[in-house]
Amino acid sequence: MQVNAYAAPKAGAPLAPTTIERREVGANDVLIDIEYAGICHSDIHTVNGDWGPQPFPVVPGHEIVGTVTEVGEAVTHHKVGDRVGVGCMVNACRECASCLRGDEQYCLNGMIGTYAATDRDGTTTQGGYSTRVVVDANFVLSIPEGLDPAAAAPLLCAGITTYTPLKHWDAGPGTKVAVVGLGGLGHMGVKIAHALGAEVTVLSQSLKKQEDGLRLGADHYYATSDPDTFEALAGSFDLIINTVSAGIDVNAYLGLLAVDGTLVNVGAPPEPLPVNAMSLIGARRSFAGSMIGGIAITQEMLDFCAEHGITSEVEVIAADQINEAYERVLASDVRYRFVIDTSTI
Amino acid sequence: MQVNAYAAPKAGAPLAPTTIERREVGANDVLIDIEYAGICHSDIHTVNGDWGPQPFPVVPGHEIVGTVTEVGEAVTHHKVGDRVGVGCMVNACRECASCLRGDEQYCLNGMIGTYAATDRDGTTTQGGYSTRVVVDANFVLSIPEGLDPAAAAPLLCAGITTYTPLKHWDAGPGTKVAVVGLGGLGHMGVKIAHALGAEVTVLSQSLKKQEDGLRLGADHYYATSDPDTFEALAGSFDLIINTVSAGIDVNAYLGLLAVDGTLVNVGAPPEPLPVNAMSLIGARRSFAGSMIGGIAITQEMLDFCAEHGITSEVEVIAADQINEAYERVLASDVRYRFVIDTSTI
Numbered sequence: 022m023q024v025n026a027y028a029a030p031k032a033g034a035p036l037a038p039t040t041i042e043r044r045e046v047g048a049n050d051v052l053i054d055i056e057y058a059g060i061c062h063s064d065i066h067t068v069n070g071d072w073g074p075q076p077f078p079v080v081p082g083h084e085i086v087g088t089v090t091e092v093g094e095a096v097t098h099h100k101v102g103d104r105v106g107v108g109c110m111v112n113a114c115r116e117c118a119s120c121l122r123g124d125e126q127y128c129l130n131g132m133i134g135t136y137a138a139t140d141r142d143g144t145t146t147q148g149g150y151s152t153r154v155v156v157d158a159n160f161v162l163s164i165p166e167g168l169d170p171a172a173a174a175p176l177l178c179a180g181i182t183t184y185t186p187l188k189h190w191d192a193g194p195g196t197k198v199a200v201v202g203l204g205g206l207g208h209m210g211v212k213i214a215h216a217l218g219a220e221v222t223v224l225s226q227s228l229k230k231q232e233d234g235l236r237l238g239a240d241h242y243y244a245t246s247d248p249d250t251f252e253a254l255a256g257s258f259d260l261i262i263n264t265v266s267a268g269i270d271v272n273a274y275l276g277l278l279a280v281d282g283t284l285v286n287v288g289a290p291p292e293p294l295p296v297n298a299m300s301l302i303g304a305r306r307s308f309a310g311s312m313i314g315g316i317a318i319t320q321e322m323l324d325f326c327a328e329h330g331i332t333s334e335v336e337v338i339a340a341d342q343i344n345e346a347y348e349r350v351l352a353s354d355v356r357y358r359f360v361i362d363t364s365t366i
Numbered sequence: 367m368q369v370n371a372y373a374a375p376k377a378g379a380p381l382a383p384t385t386i387e388r389r390e391v392g393a394n395d396v397l398i399d400i401e402y403a404g405i406c407h408s409d410i411h412t413v414n415g416d417w418g419p420q421p422f423p424v425v426p427g428h429e430i431v432g433t434v435t436e437v438g439e440a441v442t443h444h445k446v447g448d449r450v451g452v453g454c455m456v457n458a459c460r461e462c463a464s465c466l467r468g469d470e471q472y473c474l475n476g477m478i479g480t481y482a483a484t485d486r487d488g489t490t491t492q493g494g495y496s497t498r499v500v501v502d503a504n505f506v507l508s509i510p511e512g513l514d515p516a517a518a519a520p521l522l523c524a525g526i527t528t529y530t531p532l533k534h535w536d537a538g539p540g541t542k543v544a545v546v547g548l549g550g551l552g553h554m555g556v557k558i559a560h561a562l563g564a565e566v567t568v569l570s571q572s573l574k575k576q577e578d579g580l581r582l583g584a585d586h587y588y589a590t591s592d593p594d595t596f597e598a599l600a601g602s603f604d605l606i607i608n609t610v611s612a613g614i615d616v617n618a619y620l621g622l623l624a625v626d627g628t629l630v631n632v633g634a635p636p637e638p639l640p641v642n643a644m645s646l647i648g649a650r651r652s653f654a655g656s657m658i659g660g661i662a663i664t665q666e667m668l669d670f671c672a673e674h675g676i677t678s679e680v681e682v683i684a685a686d687q688i689n690e691a692y693e694r695v696l697a698s699d700v701r702y703r704f705v706i707d708t709s710t711i
Contacts, residue, residue, distance in 0.1 A: 280469060293640035305472065
């Protein structure tokens with residue numbers, strides 16, 4: 022099946038319209054007419070070649086929302102007409118300890134990314150900047166009614182990336198959570214942490230987005246460019262979610278943690294972060310990392326967001342604005358997520 | 367009260383006999399006739415000035431075992447004739463969240479070290495390389511019957527330093543624990559992890575002490591100088607206790623952790639450890655630190671050790687061998703802890 026798509030033909034080249042082949046709908050597959058696809062910073066890193074060689078042409082997009090138009094004969098929990106979503110992975114081995122535990126994102130045999138990955142049948146996956154996609158039903162999420170489909174798309178990556186560590190490290194009533202960076206990930210982290218009942222502080226480079234941060238659910242907002250911030254907040258937080266993928270002074274942030282607190286990186290800075298062991302030992306602190314979430318917790322997150330009326334703040338664009346949107350993401354000029362209306366592809 | 371002691375008169379100078387003043391026994395105090403004092407690497411760092419300026423003369427020693435010879439009028443849970451121990455701290459504020467939770471070692475107002483610290487009454491604390499010590503009863507542990515007093519002394523630092531993280535991070539039946547370094551701390555970690563029911567692997571620079579390691583309770587023993595070790599054991603461990611206070615390739619050790627595994631440093635290398643965020647993110651791993659333990663868990667550890675017949679492997683020395691023992695500790699020429707017979711002071 023030939024479908025329309027926007028692809029990067031080679032590393033660093035602008036994305037352009039093309040057609041790609043999707044596989045026939047197998048017994049366990051779902052065919053989705055894509056309505057919206059979010060633009061994630063990872064898309065840009067991938068097509069720019071920042072993360073190594075890629076199987077070009079690459080169709081990015083792993084924040085996909087659409088409607089089911091066909092299901093394979095063995096599919097029971099999705100049906101034609103359902104609104105569904107696909108996130109960062111479309112397959113995994115389903116047999117290893119991680120998969121059996123519901124942590125398919127940590128599949129010990131390698132989870133299969135939604136694009137630029139080699140699927141278990143040997144084909145190369147292609148993402149959501151396209152009009153239709155065929156995905157194994159086990160990796161297709163249900164989008165609850167009441168969630169705006171465009172604004173729900175970023176939940177599939179930005180939402181789950183922040184929801185999982187917040188839940189894993191027990192954010193909730195009585196806990197103090199800081200979110201570093203108020204971008205695509207950070208603004209979701211603030212909304213979700215607030216809905217979980219935590220006391221939420223935004224740590225942003227400047228106070229430029231303070232009004233937004235407080236509106237989105239933050240209780241406090243501090244500028245990290247002000248050294249007083251690190252004195253005023255020393256030993257304060259049970260959990261810090263760092264969404265910034267540039268390097269940070271990790272010891273300064275560890276110093277903001279209370280005893281037994283955890284700093285979780287969800288972004289991956291290119292350079293190693295030098296950690297002073299005493300920053301950890303002196304208060305039994307942890308420096309951790311977290312990557313998206315398994316299928317079950319992703320569905321849980323979508324249901325939680327529907328219950329709490331949470332979606333992403335989005336700017337919907339047409340496909341011919343993708344390259345300009347990439348420039349604006351790189352310039353941090355987006356509040357807070359671009360979402361492509363894929364009917365324009 | 368004047369008591370005999372061995373002190374370092376200034377940074378880097380050999381320790382020599384002297385006398386020091388101990389305070390009168392207050393209402394909440396216990397006077398202890400010291401029998402044994404372990405030699406910890408920290409003692410050497412402190413008197414060498416590796417950890418900054420110190421209030422010389424310094425009497426080191428925070429692995430103290432002795433017998434109660436006098437108690438203050440308000441003391442109820444220790445009595446004359448009891449065998450008792452004192453570890454790394456002799457006071458804390460007892461009012462902050464950490465103290466109230468039993469984590470006096472993380473006292474938010476600063477725990478008071480057993481030596482070279484300023485106590486809450488303004489005096490400078492002096493440690494266990496001496497014949498008698500006066501300590502607040504709340505910081506005095508009971509040494510259970512059946513524990514050899516000389517071999518029990520190192521439990522007060524080396525024992526609790528490894529016991530606390532093993533318990534905190536749930537080492538037990540079904541978990542795989544690695545202990546990095548088979549020295550004073552490491553050999554206690556192996557014994558305790560084994561007694562807790564974990565599957566224990568020693569990661570040592572060479573196989574020199576392999577026979578010892580297996581005898582002490584390790585199930586497996588690998589040389590970290592062999593690069594194959596890091597391939598063979600990739601993704602294996604739920605918990606790694608790193609007792610080495612020299613720098614390590616922290617990303618290589620993080621790679622040995624299973625999904626959700628934790629690497630805990632109990633030693634503090636002088637240089638920062640460069641952590642690749644991807645080492646953490648790719649499997650939700652944590653890099654943490656831990657420092658000794660609170661009073662309640664220290665007593666729990668002593669009782670656990672008595673129940674399981676665990677003490678340190680020690681070489682008992684006379685006081686005039688302290689300086690030579692320091693040289694041998696620095697040369698890793700001790701199996702596994704020097705303990706001073708303080709009757710020789």
